[in-house]
Amino acid sequence: MKKLYGNAVVGQSGGPTAAINATLAGVIRGVLEQGSDKAIQTLYGMRNGVEGFLRQDLIDLTAFFNSEEKLACLEHTPAAALGSCRKKLPQPQDDPAFFQALIALFEKYNIRYFFYIGGNDSMDTVSKLTAYLKTCSYEMVAIGIPKTIDNDLVGTDHTPGFGSAAKYIAVTMQEIIRDCAVYTVPAVTIVEIMGRDAGWLTAASALGRTVTGFEPDLVYLPERMFDMDRFMEDVRAALKKHPNVVVAVSEGIRFANGSYVGEGTQSGAKDAFGHAYLAGTGKALELAVKSELGCKVRSIELNLPQRCASHLASETDLRESVGVGRSAIKAALEGVTGQMMLIQRISTEPYAVAFDSADVCEIANKIRTVDDAFINAEGNHVTDACCAYLLPLIEGEPNTLYHKGLPVHIIL
Amino acid sequence: MKKLYGNAVVGQSGGPTAAINATLAGVIRGVLEQGSDKAIQTLYGMRNGVEGFLRQDLIDLTAFFNSEEKLACLEHTPAAALGSCRKKLPQPQDDPAFFQALIALFEKYNIRYFFYIGGNDSMDTVSKLTAYLKTCSYEMVAIGIPKTIDNDLVGTDHTPGFGSAAKYIAVTMQEIIRDCAVYTVPAVTIVEIMGRDAGWLTAASALGRTVTGFEPDLVYLPERMFDMDRFMEDVRAALKKHPNVVVAVSEGIRFANGSYVGEGTQSGAKDAFGHAYLAGTGKALELAVKSELGCKVRSIELNLPQRCASHLASETDLRESVGVGRSAIKAALEGVTGQMMLIQRISTEPYAVAFDSADVCEIANKIRTVDDAFINAEGNHVTDACCAYLLPLIEGEPNTLYHKGLPVHIIL
Numbered sequence: 057m058k059k060l061y062g063n064a065v066v067g068q069s070g071g072p073t074a075a076i077n078a079t080l081a082g083v084i085r086g087v088l089e090q091g092s093d094k095a096i097q098t099l100y101g102m103r104n105g106v107e108g109f110l111r112q113d114l115i116d117l118t119a120f121f122n123s124e125e126k127l128a129c130l131e132h133t134p135a136a137a138l139g140s141c142r143k144k145l146p147q148p149q150d151d152p153a154f155f156q157a158l159i160a161l162f163e164k165y166n167i168r169y170f171f172y173i174g175g176n177d178s179m180d181t182v183s184k185l186t187a188y189l190k191t192c193s194y195e196m197v198a199i200g201i202p203k204t205i206d207n208d209l210v211g212t213d214h215t216p217g218f219g220s221a222a223k224y225i226a227v228t229m230q231e232i233i234r235d236c237a238v239y240t241v242p243a244v245t246i247v248e249i250m251g252r253d254a255g256w257l258t259a260a261s262a263l264g265r266t267v268t269g270f271e272p273d274l275v276y277l278p279e280r281m282f283d284m285d286r287f288m289e290d291v292r293a294a295l296k297k298h299p300n301v302v303v304a305v306s307e308g309i310r311f312a313n314g315s316y317v318g319e320g321t322q323s324g325a326k327d328a329f330g331h332a333y334l335a336g337t338g339k340a341l342e343l344a345v346k347s348e349l350g351c352k353v354r355s356i357e358l359n360l361p362q363r364c365a366s367h368l369a370s371e372t373d374l375r376e377s378v379g380v381g382r383s384a385i386k387a388a389l390e391g392v393t394g395q396m397m398l399i400q401r402i403s404t405e406p407y408a409v410a411f412d413s414a415d416v417c418e419i420a421n422k423i424r425t426v427d428d429a430f431i432n433a434e435g436n437h438v439t440d441a442c443c444a445y446l447l448p449l450i451e452g453e454p455n456t457l458y459h460k461g462l463p464v465h466i467i468l
Numbered sequence: 469m470k471k472l473y474g475n476a477v478v479g480q481s482g483g484p485t486a487a488i489n490a491t492l493a494g495v496i497r498g499v500l501e502q503g504s505d506k507a508i509q510t511l512y513g514m515r516n517g518v519e520g521f522l523r524q525d526l527i528d529l530t531a532f533f534n535s536e537e538k539l540a541c542l543e544h545t546p547a548a549a550l551g552s553c554r555k556k557l558p559q560p561q562d563d564p565a566f567f568q569a570l571i572a573l574f575e576k577y578n579i580r581y582f583f584y585i586g587g588n589d590s591m592d593t594v595s596k597l598t599a600y601l602k603t604c605s606y607e608m609v610a611i612g613i614p615k616t617i618d619n620d621l622v623g624t625d626h627t628p629g630f631g632s633a634a635k636y637i638a639v640t641m642q643e644i645i646r647d648c649a650v651y652t653v654p655a656v657t658i659v660e661i662m663g664r665d666a667g668w669l670t671a672a673s674a675l676g677r678t679v680t681g682f683e684p685d686l687v688y689l690p691e692r693m694f695d696m697d698r699f700m701e702d703v704r705a706a707l708k709k710h711p712n713v714v715v716a717v718s719e720g721i722r723f724a725n726g727s728y729v730g731e732g733t734q735s736g737a738k739d740a741f742g743h744a745y746l747a748g749t750g751k752a753l754e755l756a757v758k759s760e761l762g763c764k765v766r767s768i769e770l771n772l773p774q775r776c777a778s779h780l781a782s783e784t785d786l787r788e789s790v791g792v793g794r795s796a797i798k799a800a801l802e803g804v805t806g807q808m809m810l811i812q813r814i815s816t817e818p819y820a821v822a823f824d825s826a827d828v829c830e831i832a833n834k835i836r837t838v839d840d841a842f843i844n845a846e847g848n849h850v851t852d853a854c855c856a857y858l859l860p861l862i863e864g865e866p867n868t869l870y871h872k873g874l875p876v877h878i879i880l
């Protein structure tokens with residue numbers, strides 16, 4: 057593809073993370089750092105993803121980010137500074153008018169570069185746009201940039217945003233274990249962690265193993281069928297070892313019949329993409345343990361803080377998130393299109409990565425679950441190999457700026 | 469009282485905080501910093517409070533803490549490093565044998581100084597012990613050192629441990645507000661915050677007001693009767709202003725008839741002190757809003773992390789917590805007994821405090837609720853005066869040591 061000259065637009069989509077703004081900052085940095093050629097003139101931000109773009113709700117990011125301070129602040133601001141959306145695009149053949157309207161807007165703003173930062177569903181958007189672009193004469197580069205705390209995208213060693221959520225979970229688990237250790241009466245604490253289909257985040261709760269020696273007694277991932285009787289046996293055995301049993305469970309664990317363990321407490325609701333909306337896996341298990349074992353039991357849902365606690369982001373994740381954004385600009389200027397940027401792990405010790413890209417169609421709508429080798433034979437914990445894979449991703453603490461005791465965030 | 473020579477014992481009791489170990493470190497520092505006189509020879513730590521003391525489960529803290537590194541690490545370790553208990557002592561006149569057994573143990577270890585770090589219920593322990601000491605010939609100093617995230621002890625400007633919990637809540641609320649702002653569909657997020665009888669912690673959720681300009685739309689404290697119709701009106705009015713409504717509620721809010729809002733979801737259970745055990749205030753309101761307004765609604769229970777997240781402790785709180793522990797030793801060596809240490813605020817701007825003490829009998833079993841002047845007329849938010857009182861308490865970030873991405877804690 058020949059080099060295109062014009063403007064660029066970037067959007068954020070899907071659930072927020074603590075690092076999606078770092079990726080946005082990387083995209084902005086990439087544009088600001090272009091050579092003398094300056095193929096990209098103005099970088100627009102679309103507010104609330106494609107939904108906002110269709111409303112022409114745009115902000116000139118190249119004008120706004122006129123200082124290093126602002127970019128650094130953006131890198132430490134949680135959630136999507138541009139806003140997000142959960143819009144699922146139609147299939148190009150089903151609704152060509154929708155895509156004609158989109159292209160007309162690209163033309164109006166002379167947009168030749170389209171960057172979309174998001175998860176699985178956002179890659180679906182890039183994939184469909186790419187498919188439509190092949191059928192029309194409008195020349196535009198479209199690149200997906202991954203972000204998801206869930207780490208469930210295929211093709212990339214890990215996803216930007218995951219390391220920060222993993223660090224929040226690993227650190228919070230250490231603090232919860234400390235808290236639970238103070239009493240001598242038998243008690244079970246169940247910590248519910250995000251991850252609908254993949255247990256990567258729940259696995260991160262065990263990261264203390266090789267560092268502090270403290271980890272949850274039991275870890276249940278959605279990759280393994282959940283059996284209530286086996287669970288009660290596991291908890292009973294753990295209580296025989298010490299009185300303060302801590303259990304990590306993924307929100308997405310299911311029984312053999314395919315129903316979610318948390319389904320009883322929140323029935324039927326689904327999000328725009330048809331995913332079952334879950335809440336209450338921890339609560340369901342809390343009630344089950346209370347009724348079965350009769351001991352003190354508490355459930356903790358880590359909830360939104362695990363995805364937005366930028367004060368405890370992983371510096372490694374932030375650095376890579378900036379890097380993947382910056383590399384998307386580099387790739388786009390080299391004519392790459394229809395691809396998702398990805399992170400390749402060169403080595404674990406010493407930890408080193410490189411950025412690359414792959415066909416977005418090969419990535420969208422697929423789910424990467426936790427490797428078999430990362431789950432123990434009993435299906436109630438993770439292996440040392442899993443900890444070795446995860447540990448470098450949580451390394452380093454963010455250099456967050458505070459004012460009067462509160463972190464400084466940037467508002468667009 | 470003449471100066472006593474012998475050993476000392478210190479215990480931790482009640483719920484953990486992020487700063488109770490800083491106070492323990494302060495007590496140890498106070499002992500290590502005694503003049504050449506060295507009235508206190510060995511400082512024992514009792515494991516699991518008076519319960520552990522009765523089992524003679526003691527650790528020689530003066531021997532263990534032989535380095536500045538260990539003390540600094542203790543100051544940044546959450547929860548009670550010595551373990552805790554919730555034992556309520558009998559009245560001396562009801563069970564003199566219990567106290568005779570205690571005194572026999574004090575005599576056995578030549579303990580002349582008794583320090584008890586805890587909340588309201590722990591001050592009750594110090595108060596009863598002091599009452600018994602007056603009736604027997606054994607000479608011992610007994611001092612209570614306050615800690616509670618609830619800030620509900622009378623006689624002190626604020627309690628050690630509160631500032632760190634308040635900072636966690638204030639920072640997390642900023643992050644949650646960022647997270648909730650990304651979508652454009654009307655949504656209500658209800659954040660449930662600890663505080664059974666006093667709304668201090670919930671009030672801290674509003675601290676962004678004077679710093680970042682962002683705070684919850686509505687704040688409900690247990691100091692005001694909760695009315696469901698008024699609440700729905702408040703939420704409706706907030707949704708008219710913007711789509712992302714965030715509400716902070718105390719776990720302890722009650723209806724006019726005295727029943728807890730969260731009672732329906734967790735009925736009847738009480739802790740050892742007869743306090744109703746609450747869970748589910750946020751969940752109860754989530755279900756009510758969903759049924760009444762039909763919009764997207766989510767509840768978040770901040771749960772244990774708000775009391776054990778030492779990675780986000782307030783440096784001001786940690787410094788004062790060390791100070792109050794150290795000052796307890798100083799006071800004890802000056803013959804003070806039957807007193808609780810307290811923090812006096814000398815000035816808010818610039819913020820300055822001094823340590824003092826008051827009769828523990830005047831403090832135990834009393835509750836300091838949020839001042840009327842700190843709650844707005846509508847009873848659905850806090851005033852600027854409240855923010856001004858709270859803000860200095862969350863100032864400063866802890867100098868936490870991390871190893872491989874996880875905070876370093878000390879285990880006794």
